[in-house]
Amino acid sequence: MKKTLFVLALLLGFTATAGAQTLLNAAGATFPYPIYSKWFSVYHQDHSNVQINYQSIGSGGGIQQLKAGTVDFGASDMPLNDETLGQFPFKILQFPTVLGAIVPTYNIPGVQAELKFTPQALADIYLGKVTKWNDPEIAGANPGVKLPADDIVVIHRSDGSGTTFVWTDYLSKVSPDWKTKVGSNTSVKWPVGLGGKGNEGVSGLVQQTPNAIGYVELIYALQNHLSYGVVKNSSGKFIKASLETVNEAAAGAAAKMQKDIRISITDAPGANAYPICSFTYLLIPVNISDATKRDAIKGFLNWMVADGQTMVESLNYAQLPKAVVDIEKKQISEIR
Amino acid sequence: MNLRLTWRKSLNVFMLTLTGVAALAVVSVLFLILGYLVWNGWKSLNLDFFTKLPVPVGEMGGGMANAIVGSLKLLLLAAVIGLPMGVMAGIYLAEFGGRTYGFTIRYVTDLLNGVPSIVIGIFVWSIVVAPMKTFSTFAGGVALAIMVIPITLRSSEAFLRAVPTSLREGAMALGASKWRTILTVVLPAARGGIITGMLLALARVAGETAPLLFTAFGNQFWSPGWKQPVASLPVMIYTYAISPYQDWHRQAWAAGLVLLAIVLIANIGTRIVLSRGGVRSV
Amino acid sequence: MDSNASAIGSAPSPWTVRSIRRRLVSGDEVAHIVTLVFASFVILIASLLINELWVNCVLSRHAFGWHFWFSSEWDPVFEHFGALPFIYGTIVTSAIALVIALPLGLAAATFLAELAPRTLSDTVSFLIDLLAAIPSVIYGLLGIFIVVPLMRTMIGPALKSVFGFLPIFSGPNYGVGFLTAGIVLAIMVVPYIISISREVLLTVPRDQREAALALGATRWESTWKVVIPWARTGIMGSVFLALARALGETMAVTMVIGNDPKIAASLFAPGYTIAAVIANEFSEAFGNVYRSSLIELALVLFLITFILNGFARLLIIATGGGSPS
Numbered sequence: 001m002k003k004t005l006f007v008l009a010l011l012l013g014f015t016a017t018a019g020a021q022t023l024l025n026a027a028g029a030t031f032p033y034p035i036y037s038k039w040f041s042v043y044h045q046d047h048s049n050v051q052i053n054y055q056s057i058g059s060g061g062g063i064q065q066l067k068a069g070t071v072d073f074g075a076s077d078m079p080l081n082d083e084t085l086g087q088f089p090f091k092i093l094q095f096p097t098v099l100g101a102i103v104p105t106y107n108i109p110g111v112q113a114e115l116k117f118t119p120q121a122l123a124d125i126y127l128g129k130v131t132k133w134n135d136p137e138i139a140g141a142n143p144g145v146k147l148p149a150d151d152i153v154v155i156h157r158s159d160g161s162g163t164t165f166v167w168t169d170y171l172s173k174v175s176p177d178w179k180t181k182v183g184s185n186t187s188v189k190w191p192v193g194l195g196g197k198g199n200e201g202v203s204g205l206v207q208q209t210p211n212a213i214g215y216v217e218l219i220y221a222l223q224n225h226l227s228y229g230v231v232k233n234s235s236g237k238f239i240k241a242s243l244e245t246v247n248e249a250a251a252g253a254a255a256k257m258q259k260d261i262r263i264s265i266t267d268a269p270g271a272n273a274y275p276i277c278s279f280t281y282l283l284i285p286v287n288i289s290d291a292t293k294r295d296a297i298k299g300f301l302n303w304m305v306a307d308g309q310t311m312v313e314s315l316n317y318a319q320l321p322k323a324v325v326d327i328e329k330k331q332i333s334e335i336r
Numbered sequence: 337m338n339l340r341l342t343w344r345k346s347l348n349v350f351m352l353t354l355t356g357v358a359a360l361a362v363v364s365v366l367f368l369i370l371g372y373l374v375w376n377g378w379k380s381l382n383l384d385f386f387t388k389l390p391v392p393v394g395e396m397g398g399g400m401a402n403a404i405v406g407s408l409k410l411l412l413l414a415a416v417i418g419l420p421m422g423v424m425a426g427i428y429l430a431e432f433g434g435r436t437y438g439f440t441i442r443y444v445t446d447l448l449n450g451v452p453s454i455v456i457g458i459f460v461w462s463i464v465v466a467p468m469k470t471f472s473t474f475a476g477g478v479a480l481a482i483m484v485i486p487i488t489l490r491s492s493e494a495f496l497r498a499v500p501t502s503l504r505e506g507a508m509a510l511g512a513s514k515w516r517t518i519l520t521v522v523l524p525a526a527r528g529g530i531i532t533g534m535l536l537a538l539a540r541v542a543g544e545t546a547p548l549l550f551t552a553f554g555n556q557f558w559s560p561g562w563k564q565p566v567a568s569l570p571v572m573i574y575t576y577a578i579s580p581y582q583d584w585h586r587q588a589w590a591a592g593l594v595l596l597a598i599v600l601i602a603n604i605g606t607r608i609v610l611s612r613g614g615v616r617s618v
Numbered sequence: 619m620d621s622n623a624s625a626i627g628s629a630p631s632p633w634t635v636r637s638i639r640r641r642l643v644s645g646d647e648v649a650h651i652v653t654l655v656f657a658s659f660v661i662l663i664a665s666l667l668i669n670e671l672w673v674n675c676v677l678s679r680h681a682f683g684w685h686f687w688f689s690s691e692w693d694p695v696f697e698h699f700g701a702l703p704f705i706y707g708t709i710v711t712s713a714i715a716l717v718i719a720l721p722l723g724l725a726a727a728t729f730l731a732e733l734a735p736r737t738l739s740d741t742v743s744f745l746i747d748l749l750a751a752i753p754s755v756i757y758g759l760l761g762i763f764i765v766v767p768l769m770r771t772m773i774g775p776a777l778k779s780v781f782g783f784l785p786i787f788s789g790p791n792y793g794v795g796f797l798t799a800g801i802v803l804a805i806m807v808v809p810y811i812i813s814i815s816r817e818v819l820l821t822v823p824r825d826q827r828e829a830a831l832a833l834g835a836t837r838w839e840s841t842w843k844v845v846i847p848w849a850r851t852g853i854m855g856s857v858f859l860a861l862a863r864a865l866g867e868t869m870a871v872t873m874v875i876g877n878d879p880k881i882a883a884s885l886f887a888p889g890y891t892i893a894a895v896i897a898n899e900f901s902e903a904f905g906n907v908y909r910s911s912l913i914e915l916a917l918v919l920f921l922i923t924f925i926l927n928g929f930a931r932l933l934i935i936a937t938g939g940g941s942p943s
Contacts, residue, residue, distance in 0.1 A: 023564055025470065027553075027901075037392040037556070044557070053565060055554045060902030064909075069469040151790040158877035160694075160902030187694035187899070187908075194794060194888045195877030197898055200579035207580045208766070209792060223394040224580040315394075348836035352733060358725035359734070362808055363742055366749045369760055369805075421656050428653035441657050443931065444664045450927040451667070452866025454893050455916045458900055459667050462674060482663060489660065515649035543753020546868040546893070550901055570755045574869060577759045585763075592756050603751045607744065 020049055022296040027055045028062020028075030030198040031163045031217045032098055032280045035315050036075065039308050043300060050296045056198060060160015060186040066092070066283055072293060074283040077162025078186055079262030091286040093331050094261055095301060096279040097308075099250050099318035101241035102167055103228035103276070105221045106213045107206050108133060108148065115229040116141040116238045119267075119275070122231070123175035125152055125213060127182075128192035133211060141232075148211070155205045155214035158195025160186040166278040167215045170266035215276075219315050233275040234267050245274035246318040253279075254323035261327060279320075286335060294335060301332050370596070377593025380586040385594075390556050390567075396583045400591055402558050406473070406566040407595075410552060411538055413477025413562070414484050419534050421481075422488025426530075429489070430496035431518055442490075449486035456482050457547035465551055471565040476552030480541040487540060491533025495526040532606040539602035543595055545570035569595050671917045677910035686914060692879040692895075694903075699911035701918055703879040707796065707889035708919070711871060712864040714800025714885070715807055720857060722804075723811030724846070730812070731819035732841055743816060750809035758873035761802040766793040766874055769801075774886060789884035794876040797885040802870050807860035814859065818852030819845060851933045858930030862923050868893040892919045 033056040040052040054075070057065075062074035067088055079094055104117055121137040124130040130137050134147040157164045168184035182188050194209075196202035199216050203224055206214040218241050221228040230238045239245050249268040257263055267275045284301070288294035305328050309319045320328070384399045391398035425445075429438055456479055464475040499522050507517040523530075553565035554575070573591045576584035678686060678699060689700025726746075730739045770793030781787045822845050830840035846853070876888020877898060892915045903909040 021560065023560070025553075025565055034393040040556070041392045051557050053555045053557055055565070058902050062902075064902050068466055070465055070471055153790070153792055158898045160899065183695045185695040186902070189691070189693040189695065190878070193878060194792060195890075195898070197578055197872075197877075200575075200581075203580035204578050205794075208762075209794075210770075219394070220580065226580070344836050344839065348838040351838040351842070352729075355725040355729035355733065358722050359729040359742060362722065362726050362749075362812065363745055365805060366745055369749075369752065369756075372760065372764065373756065421659060424653050424656035425660060428650075428657040432650050432653060433657075441660060443928075444661050446927055446931055447924060448660060448664050448667075450862045450866070450923045452868065452893050452916075452919055452923065454866070454868045454896050455667075455671070455920055458896065458913065458916060459670055461900075462670050463666070485660060485663075489657075514646040516645070518649065539751060543755065545753070545755045546897055549897060570753060570869075573755050573759060574873070577755075577762055578873060588759060592759050595753060596756060599751050599753060600748060603748060 022050045022292045024050070024052045024072045024293060024296060025055075025070075026052060026062075026073045026075060026282075027057050027065050027071045028283070029059045029077050029162045029280055030056040030200060031059075031077045031100055031102075031161075031166075031278070032075065032317070033199065034217075034219045034223070035098055035312055035317050038311060038315065039304065042311070043303060043308075047299070050300070052296075052300065056200070058157070058159040058186070058198060059162030059165065062283065063186075064160075066285075072288075073285070073297065075280065076186075076283060077278050077280045078165035079264075079279075079281055080283070081262070092283050093286055093334060094281040094283055095304075095328050095331060096257075096261065096281055096320055096324055097304060098312050098320065099246050099277060099279055101218045101246050101274050101277045101316075102163060102170075102215050103218050103221050103241050104213060104231065105203065105206055105216050105226045105228040107210060107226065108150075109210050111145065111147065112227070113142070113145045114227065114240070115145065116232070117229045118232045119171075119174035123171045123178045126154060126156070126171065126191070126193070127175075127178060128154075141238075150211045153209050153212040154190075154193030155196055155202050155209070155212050156190050156193045157187075157198075157202060159197050159201075161198075162186060162278075162280065163199060163215065163217060164188065166264075166266060166276065169264055170276045173267045219317070222316060231275050233273055234269055235271045235273075237271065239272060239274045241274045241276075243313060243316065243318050245272055246277045249273040249275070249277045250279075250318065250321060254321040257324055257327060261324075261331075277318075284335060288335060298332055298335055301328070301335075305329065373589070373592055373596055376589040377591075377596075380590040381593065385587065385590050389558070390572075394581065398587075400567070400569065400572055400587060402555060403567040403569045403572045403591070404594070406552070406555070406559060407542065407569045409473055409559075409562075409566060410476045410480055410548070410568055411542055413473065414480035414541055415534070415538060417477060418481030418484030419488055419537070422485045422537070423492045423530060423534070425485070425489045426492025426496060427518065427523075429493045431514070431522070445486045445489050448482070449490075452546075453483060453544050454546040454549075457550045460547065461550040468563070470563060471551065471553035472563045473552060473559060473566040474562045476548050476566065476568070477562075479547035479551045480544065483541050483544065483547065484537045487537035488533055491536070492526075492530050495529030495533065496522060498529065499525045528609060532610050535602050535606045539599045542602075543570055543599055545574050668920070671913055671920060675910045675914035675917055677907050678914045679910075681907055682911075686911070687918070690879075690881055694908055697907050699907065701892075701911075701915055703881050704890055704892040704895055704915055705918065706881045707875070707879075708865055708891040708893070708922075710796050710885075710889065711799045711803055711875070711891060712861055714797060715803035715864045716857065716861060718801065718804035719808040719811055719860060723808045723856075723860075724815055724853065726808075727812045727815035727819060728841060728846070731816045732837075732845070739816075743813065746809045746812050749805075750813070754806065754867060754870045757802055757806055758870040761798065761870055761874040765798055765802055769793050769795075769798045773797075785883045786885050789882070789886055791886040792876065792888065794874050794888055795886050796875065796882075796889045799871045799875040799889070799891075800885070802874055803864045803867060806867065806870065807864050810860045810863060811853075811856045814856035815849070815853045818849040818856070821852075822848045851936050855930045855933040858926050858933065862926045862930065865923055865926070866893055866919065868897050872897055892916070 036054050040054055044051055059076035059078050062076050065071045066074035118141050134149045139147055165186045168188055172179040172184045196205040199220050202214040203216050203220040206212045230240045233239050248270045249265050253263050253265050265277050305325045312319055387401050388399035389402055460475055460479040464478055465471055503521055504517055507521045548568050548571050555565045555567045559566035569591050573588050576588035686701050690702040691698040691700045774791035777787050826844055827840050830844040871891050872894035878888035879890045896912050900912050903912050
């Protein structure tokens, strides 16, 4: 009996609230999860009294849990429009954090080459119109590559996803058919395909399923050695996702963001612009009543736009343009 | 006539062999599962797994120390909240219960037992997480407690009923009141079985994932106290298994092995104790 | 006589009043009330559960009405939701699980109850009960890394080559899908069928078997034509319980079913079940009709398990079998 009490006391003591720690909980997008998990880990090492627990449950989840008040802040690749903002019981600010690219990743046994995809091909694959890898729409852009006559296994997201939003936003721009039949949102009615949970789940499925194609953030394809294709942009060139091409897509954005920080940069103009890129946003409430939490969040945001940005390129995300950083610094001061 | 007899005889041998094959098949599946899990999990287990926290996405190494502690905390809560309730309710049904009310309670208990655990998860989200405005170990504990109660209730009732009436009558003949009889005679007699039931209930919920998804949520760090989200073994297994990272797969196997070990030890241990005590298991 | 006495012939009130006080003092009444409160808590939780589900799906009930049960739309963009693909997926995967598990389980139970020596029977039965204790996420883990590749490389092509002309085996085979989920579920529920059927078969009176044998039946004939029909209700009870478990199973299913809300004839096609869609989409269902529809799905699932559990209980009570774990 004494022994059980002792163990119990030990356990309770172990689990008692740690002194003077500021614990923040956040949830949302899987698109930037690799850089966020690195940021929060490094930030905690440098500021051991601040612990930011981020769960990657998808942009839809981040928005919803923030609205319900169960997390301190959220993350979403999809910027919130006024209608959605109106549904929130409190005012929120949106802070872009990084720029990322979404790539079409595939797993075709026997095909090592980097495939070229036209926007039309991508839309038609996801619409279910193109069903085999050796379809002329794909083969036509890839002369010299031997594509199998196998069925394409389309993989999409099963959860509410900002990555889906960006992907469908792009497809809506390049395919009127997609725009009318499916539309763009964090969750859509997919004409075909299997659903994976998170960028992680989609990459996992592509990795395990022969003849699969999926859309994931660049770092997921790179970290897991998945092949990914190049996409034809609005200027007609086939562009590979990289820091340069993503930066070019964001080049014209900074000016527009002065007026409204929410912007879509898919199918951006520019000779070498990668057509499927996006900013991703942290959603922060304007009024934070708990002073320690408020200071912690502001401290993190200030760190994020400065030191944090130096880490992003190692994970193949692009840094925020300087003009955007200035806009954000002003926004940070609005949090009270 | 002979032909028919031969047919019947051969059919007899064939079908009986088939039943043996079926039993063998089922047992083989069990051994295959356990074997595969042990083999994959064992080679992935290392000291880091038990002592380190998870590392950022894509990096190698790290462990699930916080998830192991988290699962233990959740089980502790489920035990503290759910077990007393189940046992007390079991006592009611076995010792005091009327015909109709007893039947109702049993029926509702079985109903609650049959509710899909995901539904219990979203129920606890709306009554605990949303009002508290935070995911928490407490919410996870409540969800698991709701699952523990029906199991403990039924098994406690069964073991209390198994105590011979002669014991009760003997105590009353000596002048003990009902509650004293229960406390000093019936409960000690059924003690082994009740504790078994409790351990089995805990083992059952130790592996539940769905009710924790929206209640305990998840945490990369240590979770102090009871009002913060917490990592747990089953949820980590799920998250890691559906990802593409090989290192995460390795850790998922290790976690699966640890979880399985906990569950199996509880199950095997309690059954051995029971069979030694001479009471038939539930 | 105390003036408390009510009509002649009724319960003697003065005695009752006095004995209540005595009982209260001696603690029996307290014990009774305390345990009653705890037991009633179960009913409270269940009622609260049903109430929460009902109240929180009011939006979709009003928006779609009964149409919800029959629509196969699942469109979060245009906010059209229908339960049919999920009901279909839940039923199909559970049906596949039973089709595999029932013959297998019954055969194994028969072996253990009729043919195996007692010690072997007890040991094997104990091992099979261990299968029932394995958490579902581990079945999911094994499903992803063993069953899915097996389905894609061996089972699928084998079935296709023999039965490919049938619509249920047509179409591409991804490895994930209805059949895979059904197989994983079958492994999960077969222990329930075996353990309960074995118990029920063991309670069949010896003279029934012996009478059949005395009339010249073979061992198999006496089992199939006398013993099993005698235990019929108990076996059906175990089937209902297995079915209830299969219907509510979440994790193992969502890891291997493909998560596609479509109704397809082919068992190789990806699908979705009610439990799986709730697990995947609940935390992100913003937009109130969306969340409401998911909760209505939970209510549908709850109703189905409610009815099935009711049948199972009635059947097991009818056979007089013991309370199954």
